[in-house]
Amino acid sequence: xxxxxxxxxxxxxxxxxxxxxxxxxxxxxxxxxxxxxxxxxxxxxxxxxxxxxxxxxxxxxxxxxxxxxxxxxxxxxxxxxxxxxxxxxxxxxxxxxxxxxxxxxxxxxxxxxxxxxxxxxxxxxxxxxxxxxxxxxxxxxxxxxxxxxxxxxxxxxxxxxxxxxxxxxxxxxxxxxxxxxxxxxxxxxxxxxxxxxxxxxxxxxxxxxxxxxxxxxxxxxxxxxxxxxxxxxxxxxxxxxxxxxxxxxxxxxxxxxxxxxxxxxxxxxxxxxxxxxxxxxxxxxxxxxxxxxxxxxxxxxxxxxxxxxxxxxxxxxxxxxxxxxxxxxxxxxxxxxxxxx
Amino acid sequence: xxxxxxxxxxxxxxxxxxxxxxxxxxxxxxxxxxxxxxxxxxxxxxxxxxxxxxxxxxxxxxxxxxxxxxxxxxxxxxxxxxxxxxxxxxxxxxxxxxxxxxxxxxxxxxxxxxxxxxxxxxxxxxxxxxxxxxxxxxxxxxxxxxxxxxxxxxxxxxxxxxxxxxxxxxxxxxxxxxxxxxxxxxxxxxxxxxxxxxxxxxxxxxxxxxxxxxxxxxxxxxxxxxxxxxxxxxxxxxxxxxxxxxxxxx
Numbered sequence: 001x002x003x004x005x006x007x008x009x010x011x012x013x014x015x016x017x018x019x020x021x022x023x024x025x026x027x028x029x030x031x032x033x034x035x036x037x038x039x040x041x042x043x044x045x046x047x048x049x050x051x052x053x054x055x056x057x058x059x060x061x062x063x064x065x066x067x068x069x070x071x072x073x074x075x076x077x078x079x080x081x082x083x084x085x086x087x088x089x090x091x092x093x094x095x096x097x098x099x100x101x102x103x104x105x106x107x108x109x110x111x112x113x114x115x116x117x118x119x120x121x122x123x124x125x126x127x128x129x130x131x132x133x134x135x136x137x138x139x140x141x142x143x144x145x146x147x148x149x150x151x152x153x154x155x156x157x158x159x160x161x162x163x164x165x166x167x168x169x170x171x172x173x174x175x176x177x178x179x180x181x182x183x184x185x186x187x188x189x190x191x192x193x194x195x196x197x198x199x200x201x202x203x204x205x206x207x208x209x210x211x212x213x214x215x216x217x218x219x220x221x222x223x224x225x226x227x228x229x230x231x232x233x234x235x236x237x238x239x240x241x242x243x244x245x246x247x248x249x250x251x252x253x254x255x256x257x258x259x260x261x262x263x264x265x266x267x268x269x270x271x272x273x274x275x276x277x278x279x280x281x282x283x284x285x286x287x288x289x290x291x292x293x294x295x296x297x298x299x300x301x302x303x304x305x306x307x308x309x310x311x312x313x314x315x316x317x318x319x320x321x322x323x324x325x326x327x328x329x330x331x332x333x334x335x336x337x338x339x340x341x
Numbered sequence: 342x343x344x345x346x347x348x349x350x351x352x353x354x355x356x357x358x359x360x361x362x363x364x365x366x367x368x369x370x371x372x373x374x375x376x377x378x379x380x381x382x383x384x385x386x387x388x389x390x391x392x393x394x395x396x397x398x399x400x401x402x403x404x405x406x407x408x409x410x411x412x413x414x415x416x417x418x419x420x421x422x423x424x425x426x427x428x429x430x431x432x433x434x435x436x437x438x439x440x441x442x443x444x445x446x447x448x449x450x451x452x453x454x455x456x457x458x459x460x461x462x463x464x465x466x467x468x469x470x471x472x473x474x475x476x477x478x479x480x481x482x483x484x485x486x487x488x489x490x491x492x493x494x495x496x497x498x499x500x501x502x503x504x505x506x507x508x509x510x511x512x513x514x515x516x517x518x519x520x521x522x523x524x525x526x527x528x529x530x531x532x533x534x535x536x537x538x539x540x541x542x543x544x545x546x547x548x549x550x551x552x553x554x555x556x557x558x559x560x561x562x563x564x565x566x567x568x569x570x571x572x573x574x575x576x577x578x579x580x581x582x583x584x585x586x587x588x589x590x591x
Contacts, residue, residue: 196451203450203457204436204443204464211426211437218424221386222504223412223441232447278428 039187048179052251053291055183058190059248060287064271065197065280066240071269072278073201074233075213077130079265080121080137083144084114084238086260088245090148093163093255094156103168103250107189110246111239118238122231141262148257162256165249182251189247193240197280200236209233241268274316276325285324354380355391356564362508367534367541369555369572371548373584376561378544379421382512385542386418387411398508412441417506419497421513421544427486431477431496434485435468438503442467468503474536475499475529491522502533508540509533515547523547527554552576560584 043051063085070076088110095101095109121140128136148157157163170181200206208229211219220226249255271290275282297308320327355377362368370378383389384396387408396403398414406414417438426434443464449457472481475495480488485496494514501509514530515523527550534541545551551558551572558575560568568578575581 199453200447200451203453204440204445204461205447205450207429207433207437208440210429210433211440214426214428215424217388218420218426219437220409221412221418221424222437222500223409224437225409236447236451 036191043180043183048177051177051179051183055179055186055251056248057284057287057291058183058186059244059251060268060271060290061283062190062193062247063241063244063268064275064283064286065193066237066244067268067272068275068277068280068283069197069200069209069240070233070237071272073206073213074209074230074237076125076230076234077134078137078237079134079262079269080140081237081241081268082260082262082264083137083140084118084241085245085248085264085268086144086148086255086257087117087238088114088242089249089255089260090157090163090245091242092246092249093165096165096250097158097163098156103165104185106250107243107246111243114242114245115235115239118242119231119235121238122234125234126227126230137265138262141265145257145261148260157257158255160257162254162259165253165255167253168250186247186251189243193243194280194283197240201280205229270313274313274323276323276328279323279325279328281328282323282325354564355384357394358561358564358566359394360559360566360569362540362542363557364507364540365534365538366556367530367543367554369551369558370542370544370561371546371551371558371575371581372561372567375563376584377564378561379512380564381561382418382510382544385411385416385510412504412506415505415507416510417501417504417508418510419494419501419512419514421516423490423493423497425485425493425497425500428484430482430484431472431488431499432465432468432481434496435472435499435503436464438471438500439464439468439505441504471499471502475502491518494518494522494526498529498533502537506539508542511541511543511545513544513546515545515550523550526550530554 042054046054063081066084067078067081070078091110091113092103092106095106096103101109125133125136147153149160150157151159153159167178168182169178170176174181176184201209208219208224211222211224212226212229216226245260252259267290271283271286273286274289275284275286293312294305294309297312298305300308322329358377358381360368370381372378380389384391385403387403387406390404398416403411403414403416426437429437443460445457445460469478469481472478475498477492477495477499480492485493488496494517498511498514501511511530515526518526530541530543531554533539543551543555553572555572557570558568558572559566560575560578560581562580562584567580567584568575570578
């Protein structure tokens with residue numbers, strides 16, 4: 001039986017071939033360019049409300065990437081990311097409202113403020129692990145809306161009323177609507193933030209983060225300064241979420257304490273799990289899920305929208321336990337299998 | 342490397358143990374369960390701080406250093422029950438082993454500054470050399486968790502070598518290996534010593550392995566050193582025999 005044995009030899013030899021990553025990379029790159037091309041023409045094809053929603057998908061994606069760096073890559077749980085989102089949003093809103101800051105310049109300020117706050121919060125949190133860290137961050141999430149409502153801060157925060165911001169126009173007389181311009185602005189920020197996160201996780205720093213997640217004892221023996229990486233990752237994660245919050249404030253034109261409740265933290269966590277823990281592009285799947293699926297659930301049943309949403313999440317977890325990441329992996333594997341034949 | 346003197350006192354696990362390790366030699370650390378071998382290793386890794394005594398490496402105390410700087414000093418180790426980064430590839434595990442021999446920072450890595458590319462390239466090259474040296478090239482990109490136990494043990498060894506240690510601590514390297522794998526292991530341990538000029542301290546229950554590879558053997562029992570010397574000498578030692586076989590045989 002010469003034919004089958006040859007086939008078998010090929011099958012046995014195949015996993016040892018090291019070049020498997022090369023075609024995947026090419027495929028990867030073309031997928032990225034195709035997605036970007038679609039993202040660039042989309043706002044000219046759809047209605048302005050959908051453009052606005054897509055902008056929010058990107059905003060959520062940035063926040064989810066931040067959460068993924070912390071939870072997915074570094075193994076630290078957080079139920080408090082709504083607080084960082086709120087801080088970013090309020091920093092942006094206050095700067096624009098009180099000192100007439102240009103909207104684009106609020107992003108780095110919001111990011112740095114959140115980095116400092118996240119880093120400082122991460123220091124005591126170093127002593128906490130797993131569910132205990134989740135509880136500590138939960139406390140942060142619960143406290144935030146109330147702190148924003150405090151009367152001594154009302155001059156700055158607007159108290160319960162919040163702050164209303166005006167929507168920016170497209171600069172240089174570009175023939176774009178406000179929604180289209182904000183979409184492109186957000187897209188640019190998203191691309192930069194995604195690229196930086198991608199660089200980070202593929203680097204020596206990223207490996208150290210993952211080593212701490214997988215086995216802290218061994219990581220320390222390899223010379224990794226766990227306290228440093230954990231607190232820096234907390235800061236960077238907060239930075240991402242804060243930039244997302246600032247963008248969200250600009251896009252929605254409004255900040256108010258009750259937009260940033262504990263439920264927002266859970267929304268980000270849902271987006272993280274749906275997209276795939278430890279997979280950066282998953283944030284876009286997750287962002288789209290948490291924005292569109294609750295609306296879809298409401299269109300099925302107004303009274304039971306929460307239940308419908310819940311059932312959808314459970315179904316999704318059963319079908320795709322590793323989120324969109326697992327689905328994409330399975331599809332690429334199948335495609336690659338067909339290419340070989 | 343100069344002599345390493347280890348002495349502890351006051352704690353039950355180790356009771357005033359002292360010995361020197363000579364550069365370039367393989368030393369075996371033996372003793373029944375609970376003799377304090379792993380405790381001693383964990384002191385050398387700075388997981389535990391001895392209540393008294395001092396550990397000198399290259400003439401200076403390691404007790405002043407935090408645990409994550411032990412690798413920088415040149416002390417590398419493997420673990421009794423594997424402690425690999427299970428979700429990562431073999432190559433990534435070995436690269437993490439080289440963490441203390443490379444430099445980068447959070448910001449430069451995120452911005453992928455040109456110099457981080459050079460760091461990464463040299464780390465990549467070195468890691469691949471070590472992987473090839475230990476015959477792991479075939480599983481370079483495989484996830485560690487998917488590999489058989491014996492292979493995972495080799496990955497741990499490769500990871501420890503990536504930190505360019507001058508003192509290599511092997512905690513029961515033969516544990517869980519089959520007969521052939523033990524044979525291959527003793528060859529590689531000696532070869533590593535010869536090729537890389539590294540001092541090796543092995544904790545091991547597998548007597549044949551310890552006695553065949555060690556230049557010196559140190560025997561512990563109940564936290565005390567009961568014998569030290571060349572393998573043949575320690576094997577004949579009455580206290581060692583009684584510790585292993587029970588007092589009646591002494």
